[in-house]
Amino acid sequence: MPRLAHFRAKREASPLPLDTTPILHVDMDAFFVSVELLEHPELRGKPVVVGGQPDRRGVVAAASYEARRFGIHSAMPLRTAGRLCPHAVFLEGRHDLYTEWSDRIATILSRFSPVVEMASIDEAYLDLSGTSRLYGPPLAAAHSLLTEIGVKTALPCSAGLARTRLVAKVASDQAKPQGLLWVPAGAEAKFLDPLAVRRIPGIGRVTEVALRTMGIETVGQLAGIPMERLEEMFGRWGVALYRKARGEDSYEFFVDAEPKSISHSHTFGSDARDRSVLESMLSRLCQKGAKRLRDSGLDARTVTLTIRYAGFQTITRSKTLPDPTHLDPIFLATLRRLFELHWDNRAVRLIGIEFAALSHGANQIDLFNPERREKLEKLARAADRLRDRFGFGKIQFGGSLRSSSVGSSKDD
8 A cells, every 4th residue: 555645735825827737636436336346246237325224323325326316325314315215225334345445546546646645535636747758648647547447446436637626626526427527727617617506625505505595506606706795704714615616726735744643443333242343353453553554664652442332432541652563463462451451341332443652663662572573573564465465354363353344444
């Protein structure tokens, strides 16, 4: 997995010049559903909903285009989706699987540009500056990239190419499904003006209703309102609306500071009380965090355990190690001690881990003799190579083999 987290976007105070190299926004189409269809091709053409069963709590994580025809969309309660389309196929979410595919896609993206910002698990921005020698003009590079994603992953995606991030994102949305839309520099107004204001990222239902009371329904109408009037109506948000309507919500890429912590958590689909299930999930989360540390060349000294009970009471307990490390057994031994001390046998809704006090290239902790430490290092490196090739879920140490796949996970 490339170190994409080192890149992010930073807001600029002024519009970008017309000769700015385009930014490419890549957005996977119905990503969670598309990944599930790789394993269940018999579901193609059917309404599919990912997120859980329609008689359980939770919301829709993703819906196939066939399901969307019935009005189902992301973040909709599962029970509502079940009423809209009772014959839809409802699947549990498998975040680990989606993360593995996201990592594979990110690896492809990083070959086309050294500056990639993963905005979420299924979308990214690429700065195409300096890539013409290898891949040709930006539009040709974008086409080659989408083709490679299709060939290497068989997952559908769309993309938008434009001078600013905002316009690139709107363009990729307009290009769905499986399209590529280029908005040349200077053509932003012609592209944006006919669109409904809700097409602009950040404009939600409340703002849409407020604008409609002013007689504003399209981006072009919004662009015709003086900034002073919008600021009077919406405060600082009005200034942002003024710029967004002109496609000027511009950003630049820069190398970000080092992460201050690495964390993973898992929310169980149904509250868990079985100690072996809880401890195996703790092992799995620990392994994921330790691998991310090694991938980034980092060590951690502070280990934190989070337990959220069925009644939403949450406890967080930390332990500082004598020295930084990146080895799974040291972290896991500490997490198990924290779990032993602070779990009170109640049903658990969520369990999480965090590694903090990060540093580069620290000496490994002396809890093991040099010979055993060398064996652990070799084992970790070998496991990481296999995970990079076959996916994290395919290579697990024994302590996590009984972990439940039901529920959702979160990475920070």
